[in-house]
Amino acid sequence: MTLETCKLFPRHLVQLSFCPQHLLLFLLLLLHAWWGSCHPQCLDYKPPFEPRQPLVFCKEYSKFGCCDLERDEEISVRFYSIMDNFDHSGFVTCGKFIRSILCQECSPYAAHLYDAEDANTPMRLLPGLCGDYCTDYWHQCRYTLSLLLEDLGNPQQFANMTAGLEEDSRRFCDFLELKDRQYCYPNVMTNEDLNANLGSVREDATGCLELCLQEIANGLRNPVAMIHADDGTHRFFVAEQLGYVWVYLSNGSRIDRPFLNLTHAVLTSPWAGDERGFLCIALHPRFTTVRKAYVYYSVSVKREERIRISEFTLSTHDENQLDHSSERTILEVVEPASNHNGGQLLFGHDGYLYIFIGDGGRAGDPFGKFGNSQNKSTLLGKVLRIDVDNNDDGAPYSIPSDNPFLGEKETKPEIYAYGVRNMWRCSIDRGDPSTGTGRGRMFCGDVGQNKYEEVDLIVKGGNYGWRAKEGFSCYDRKLCQNSSLDDILPIYAYPHKMGKSVTGGYIYRGCQMPNLNGLYIFGDFMSGRLMSLKENPLTGEWKYTEICMGRDQTCRFPKLINSYYKYIISFAEDEAGKDCNWLYVLCNCILMTKIFSVKHRESHDLNEHIHGNTDLLNIPVKNWKKKLEVSAF
Numbered sequence: 249m250t251l252e253t254c255k256l257f258p259r260h261l262v263q264l265s266f267c268p269q270h271l272l273l274f275l276l277l278l279l280h281a282w283w284g285s286c287h288p289q290c291l292d293y294k295p296p297f298e299p300r301q302p303l304v305f306c307k308e309y310s311k312f313g314c315c316d317l318e319r320d321e322e323i324s325v326r327f328y329s330i331m332d333n334f335d336h337s338g339f340v341t342c343g344k345f346i347r348s349i350l351c352q353e354c355s356p357y358a359a360h361l362y363d364a365e366d367a368n369t370p371m372r373l374l375p376g377l378c379g380d381y382c383t384d385y386w387h388q389c390r391y392t393l394s395l396l397l398e399d400l401g402n403p404q405q406f407a408n409m410t411a412g413l414e415e416d417s418r419r420f421c422d423f424l425e426l427k428d429r430q431y432c433y434p435n436v437m438t439n440e441d442l443n444a445n446l447g448s449v450r451e452d453a454t455g456c457l458e459l460c461l462q463e464i465a466n467g468l469r470n471p472v473a474m475i476h477a478d479d480g481t482h483r484f485f486v487a488e489q490l491g492y493v494w495v496y497l498s499n500g501s502r503i504d505r506p507f508l509n510l511t512h513a514v515l516t517s518p519w520a521g522d523e524r525g526f527l528c529i530a531l532h533p534r535f536t537t538v539r540k541a542y543v544y545y546s547v548s549v550k551r552e553e554r555i556r557i558s559e560f561t562l563s564t565h566d567e568n569q570l571d572h573s574s575e576r577t578i579l580e581v582v583e584p585a586s587n588h589n590g591g592q593l594l595f596g597h598d599g600y601l602y603i604f605i606g607d608g609g610r611a612g613d614p615f616g617k618f619g620n621s622q623n624k625s626t627l628l629g630k631v632l633r634i635d636v637d638n639n640d641d642g643a644p645y646s647i648p649s650d651n652p653f654l655g656e657k658e659t660k661p662e663i664y665a666y667g668v669r670n671m672w673r674c675s676i677d678r679g680d681p682s683t684g685t686g687r688g689r690m691f692c693g694d695v696g697q698n699k700y701e702e703v704d705l706i707v708k709g710g711n712y713g714w715r716a717k718e719g720f721s722c723y724d725r726k727l728c729q730n731s732s733l734d735d736i737l738p739i740y741a742y743p744h745k746m747g748k749s750v751t752g753g754y755i756y757r758g759c760q761m762p763n764l765n766g767l768y769i770f771g772d773f774m775s776g777r778l779m780s781l782k783e784n785p786l787t788g789e790w791k792y793t794e795i796c797m798g799r800d801q802t803c804r805f806p807k808l809i810n811s812y813y814k815y816i817i818s819f820a821e822d823e824a825g826k827d828c829n830w831l832y833v834l835c836n837c838i839l840m841t842k843i844f845s846v847k848h849r850e851s852h853d854l855n856e857h858i859h860g861n862t863d864l865l866n867i868p869v870k871n872w873k874k875k876l877e878v879s880a881f
């Protein structure tokens with residue numbers, strides 16, 4: 249086999265010359281590209297990974313390969329059952345060959361060793377061996393071939409074949425040999441170029457981390473959030489801004505009937521840049537027993553715009569649908585303007601519900617004496633924390649007894665942190681898979697005003713600065729210089745030449761790219777830039793690295809792509825299970841700038857117009873949100 253054969257990968261790049269609909273993409277990461285062609289790849293076509301627990305039998309693939317501990321145990325069982333046929337000296341002579349051959353499915357190059365890269369051609373029965381190694385094997389243990397093939401199919405089928413092969417060293421090795429001397433076993437193990445950066449995401453010449461993507465769903469209209477239930481079903485719940493939540497099953501199928509259809513109640517419009525709408529959903533952290541979902545959306549009540557957080561109960565007869573008659577309002581906050589509605593809802597590891605509320609809108613947080621965000625008498629511009637457990641009778645929520653401002657005069661007890669402008673997408677760190685380091689940390693992107701976008705690490709009682717500060721710099725000079733501000737600076741801020749509306753992401757804790765473990769991966773809605781931050785544990789500083797798409801050759805894998813639609817709306821991760829989890833990015837393809845000239849802030853007239861015209865609501869909400877003030881205000 250020559251390198252040319254590696255280029256047989258079918259090219260599945262999607263056509264990007266048109267903009268079909270809004271896309272939801274799978275953020276899959278890159279396998280070290282080798283001469284741009286032959287990749288580490290597993291027999292199931294997936295990329296290799298770092299097993300969560302070290303392997304016991306095929307130890308050499310403990311660091312990075314294609315087997316988890318469970319598969320490793322199965323291989324070991326098979327080995328010992330084959331070795332039952334041997335006496336001690338046979339075991340000593342042939343055990344090592346059999347073990348090595350059986351373990352090749354754990355090799356990060358398994359797909360290549362088994363000729364499995366091209367799904368249209370038959371796979372080899374056994375991994376491809378190098379010539380010398382095969383000759384050795386033939387000399388010492390040729391009669392073991394039938395044992396290896398025995399349980400791969402109908403034993404009769406192989407009986408004649410192996411009988412013929414075992415007698416003739418040339419035919420034996422014609423059958424087992426992989427002619428490509430670099431990729432055959434065992435040379436593939438010792439080739440330095442192939443093994444140097446296994447599992448490492450590579451940097452391009454400018455230092456940008458190169459990734460590839462896989463599309464997993466499309467045809468969504470402004471998908472604002474994607475979550476999982478953590479209940480072993482591995483389904484996804486994808487929310488669209490106009491008020492739908494859809495269930496995607498683990499096999500990729502979408503259930504026809506919506507999980508939730510709130511389109512009749514959600515206040516939004518087809519106007520590009522409308523920040524209102526259905527913005528988030530969170531499931532109870534013990535969803536298997538507490539069958540409740542929480543949603544965050546814009547609503548018009550008595551001509552007043554509000555955001556509403558409400559609770560739904562799962563249908564008793566359909567686990568892929570909420571009981572639409574079960575809605576119970578948990579909290580409503582009046583929005584003085586139609587932008588900056590916040591929009592994040594999530595459960596922390598403490599079991600409490602966190603709600604991220606925007607500053608109420610317009611530019612520069614103009615309300616009151618020093619804006620809403622620094623005013624603890626209002627819920628606007630805050631991170632809230634409430635307890636929704638055991639709320640079936642009485643109040644819809646209670647205040648956790650250790651909320652930071654309890655008992656402070658003229659301060660809302662729900663407040664957990666303040667000084668936030670318009671946090672868009674927050675996440676909780678799962679923690680390092682082996683040490684647990686970082687577990688429970690809460691990261692948010694806070695959309696900036698005119699100059700800086702920032703990423704914050706949210707802690708109890710923290711003041712995140714707005715409107716005194718935007719990023720690291722002063723926005724309101726007077727407030728900024730007040731020594732009692734005592735604010736927490738972002739872990740990172742970037743100027744508007746890099747992007748104009750941050751979309752918070754996740755700490756990568758997957759196992760396919762061990763060198764990305766601990767990186768915070770996020771993006772910018774306006775510029776489409778994908779970015780990462782890596783913490784220096786000694787200094788606590790976060791170092792920025794851009795993420796770019798791998799080159800065509802790098803991503804030339806079945807189903808992989810290396811481009812995406814520019815408007816990064818949100819990120820997601822899937823349920824961690826036996827398998828590695830992945831990161832996802834939700835993107836939109838349509839430009840929104842054209843419609844910026846439409847002024848509709850605080851336009852109750854417009855809302856009425858929209859409400860009076862339900863057809864409009866059923867039009868896909870073309871573009872998405874946020875940062876309207878760039879040109880409108």
Ligand SMILES: *[C@@H]1O[C@H](CO)[C@@H](O)[C@H](O)[C@H]1NC(C)=O
Pocket residue numbers: 404405408
């Ligand atoms: C196997 O070999 C025997 C004898 O050489 C022959 O009769 C039989 O048909 C062969 N079976 C297959 C499946 O080729």
Ligand SMILES: *[C@@H]1O[C@H](CO)[C@@H](O)[C@H](O)[C@H]1NC(C)=O
Pocket residue numbers: 497499500501
């Ligand atoms: C996925 O699973 C569902 C339910 O088991 C089934 O109805 C559907 O046909 C499956 N879809 C695919 C593409 O296999």
Ligand SMILES: *[C@@H]1O[C@H](CO)[C@@H](O)[C@H](O)[C@H]1NC(C)=O
Pocket residue numbers: 506509510511512
């Ligand atoms: C969602 O609800 C609206 C009315 O509330 C209805 O007109 C629409 O058909 C529903 N959509 C789906 C997909 O069920």
Ligand SMILES: *[C@@H]1O[C@H](CO)[C@@H](O)[C@H](O)[C@H]1NC(C)=O
Pocket residue numbers: 615616617618619623624625626
């Ligand atoms: C703080 O917010 C409350 C509630 O909106 C408002 O009544 C009060 O005037 C504000 N305080 C200042 C100093 O602006």
Ligand SMILES: *[C@@H]1O[C@H](CO)[C@@H](O)[C@H](O)[C@H]1NC(C)=O
Pocket residue numbers: 726730731732733
């Ligand atoms: C500084 O902030 C405190 C608390 O918000 C306030 O009471 C005080 O008047 C401020 N000082 C100045 C000089 O603005």
Ligand SMILES: [Ca+2]
Pocket residue numbers: 667694702712713714717718719737738
């Ligand atoms: Ca800040």
